[in-house]
Amino acid sequence: MRSRLAYCLLLILSSFAACRKDDKSVFDLSPDERINQALSQYQAALTAAPNGWEARITTGTGSIFNFHFKFNDANRVVTYADIDTTSSGTPRESSYRLKALQQPALIFDTYTYLHMLADPDGTVNGGDDGTGLQSDFEFAIDTVTADSIKLTGRYNKTKVTLYKATPAQEAAWQNGGWRKALNFQYLGRILQYFKRLSWGTNAYDITFNNQQHTITFAWVDNSGNPHRVTVRFYYTSQGLVMVTPFTDGAVTITSLNSGSWNAGSNTLQVQVNGVTQGSIAGAVRPARVDLQAPRRWWQFAAQQDSYWASNNGFHVNGVDDAFHIRSIDNFAFLILWPAYGRQSGIIYDLLGYIIVKPDALSLDFGSAYIPPTFTTDGRIIFREFGTLGDVPAAATAAFENTNTQMIEARGYYLVQTGATTYDMVSAKDALAWISWEY
Template sequence: MNQMKRVLSYLLLALLAFSSCRKDNNDSVFSGTTDERINKVLGDYQAALAGAQYGWNARLETAAGSVYNFHFSFNDANRVLMYGDIDTLTASERKESSYRLKALQQPALLFDTYSYIHILADPDGGVNGGEYGEGLHSDFEFSLDSLAADSIKLTGRFKGSKMVLKRASQQDLQMWQNGQWKNVLLFEDLGSRILNYFKRLNYGGTQYEIQVNGVERTVTFTWKDAGGAAHQHTTGYIVNGTGIQLTTPLVDGANTISSFSNFSWNTGTSSFTMNVNGTTPSAIVGAIAPVVVDLEGPRRWWNFMAQQDGYWATVNGFHVNGVDDAFGLRGIPDFMFLVFWPRFGTDAGVTYDLAGWVHNLGGTPTIMFGAAFEPPQFSTNGRVVFPYYGTLGEVPPEAEDPYVNTAVQFIDPLGYYLVQTSASTYDMVSVRDAKAWITWEY
């Protein structure tokens, strides 16, 4: 037993000696203090960022899965010039702002003054079309994950979006400067030229209705086959300097659509011309009716709220002839939103619906006045008409024109199609010419 204790004691002493040696060796492995090592890492990133003669191509994937592209040119004075493919303005006007490299939990790149990259992360949905309070689930502060000779990988510090920088060539920069990126983004700007809600692409002998969602970067195709059966295909897309690449190509028998390129506006035919799959000329034109009418859409939209004594809401009112909030609702003092409330009340035996104007009354959303309608008239061809019943409440002078114009638009005798765009949103589109519509959500 004593011999075993002595052996164990020798082993313990040996381990302590070995441990001491390892500690001494570790002390000699690293040169400089912790701050010096961190500053060296930051200096390496700084040298890389500012040392790229033609800047950096950036591919940003938001936490929601949408992909955006930027071009950054950094200098040693903490300034950065950028383009972004958010819209035609950000793709054509180079913006200067500031940035910082900072040691946080790990080295980080911070865009510290408002710039194009902040637009995606802005919590105001009115800025980017995203969710209020969330924006487009993106970042403007990034952890620096890795540095290679020609690339840098980053992760958003709050939303976890992913960004990869790749060293740009002179040609890459020129594609932004000469308007190629701006031209590609005409695809997301169809509504500025084609005023009809419905837009059609004729390809391979088939009429495809096309809806582009530039916020989520998705495109939806709707069509009928030779037998009259309806089909729909929704896919994401990625913008590049030469065109639009569909994440999942549309396959319709002999027709396959995987990309669009070479966009231009033809004034004579009021159409967007382009090449499909790189080589086949085609065009997108306006239409006054959907390819496939949702025959139950109006009734489904109305019943959804009628059954729960709820309402649909919109902050912009009607879009007319290419103009959002065409009747100026948002310019009315204290206006918050417009609601459509089925079976809002009963008067003289008539149960009426209400387009109610909600204002901020002492901090409380309150219906101040509204246009009342008799029960809606649903047709078998997928339309709804709103017969006018009267005005509820007193309309203040500053709201009179917006109120009257909105009410007159509502009671168009030709009525409306209801297009369901998500589980919680519908577009109510004028049958007359499809140049007026309103988006309802809950």
């Protein structure tokens, strides 16, 4: 019996020994060699698209951008993007590399258009300082097929799919097709507050935000109720497409195709839904005036015995803080306080300058106005009453220019932009306005 057990044990040990000898031949390549082989295959896939790759990126903030990439074997990539008229028509070359991290990764390692979306400087992309538009420039490689490559951002988890471009798609970037689609950016040259989209008998005031890729439609319905709807859009080589169509009763807008820009009249020709000819141009008054907005704005703060505030003062002729109130020493913000006080039997409004003091905020000086006039056509008109406090010599120009603008004879339209926010727009020419928040 012992002899048979010993024989069986010998067979088992021999089997294990045989397995150990065979383990050395399970893989033909070392781990490093296998990784390098995989990276080489990914690079071959990237460079195997003769017309480059198309990509559509949705950032963490919800904005949608199109890109065109063309990779070569020297770890260089040429990029176009529909961020602005420069990036959509001027190729930018940078470097890229493939690296084995937790999984193989594609890294755009020098600054290019892709980095603009992730730039933490909010002035670059319209996002918040510190986070930008919450996008990526380092991507884990998920899957590779003959016609597509799927990527996931390593930090913000941005999902990107590269699709092999056709000759026509590449040509649309190279021959200015995409750049023409971004003619909407010229709307920034319209200096009037009101930018009017018109076609047929329809008209809407719009606010266009190219950095965030949003359009806000503003209108007043037949009952006098104001409406504002903001929709996201993405570009195509023809123009822009609404992520969610804009609707107002029987009116639906799914797309706006970009036409020619007339620099003389500052007018952009468009096609609504790819069919109907229309235009976007500046206007000096709302498409339909919210007749009750001035009184609603004034009474809201008066009833609270409180004020409206503005951080930057008046925007005039395309210039923010046109009168440089932010240059006043220790300036904090501007206030409009309805029915602030009484003098000589007159209740007056106050446009006050809030100054930062070592231990508190202080209302040091301001302009007083007699009770405003509310016109039947939806305007508010201010008339000067006097000056409160002593205006510092260094603040005199900012103070006087702001006061002169406030008492402009034709007054202002009030546009409600939120539950407790309004824009006050010059009825003279719509070239000056100030934003108020409560």
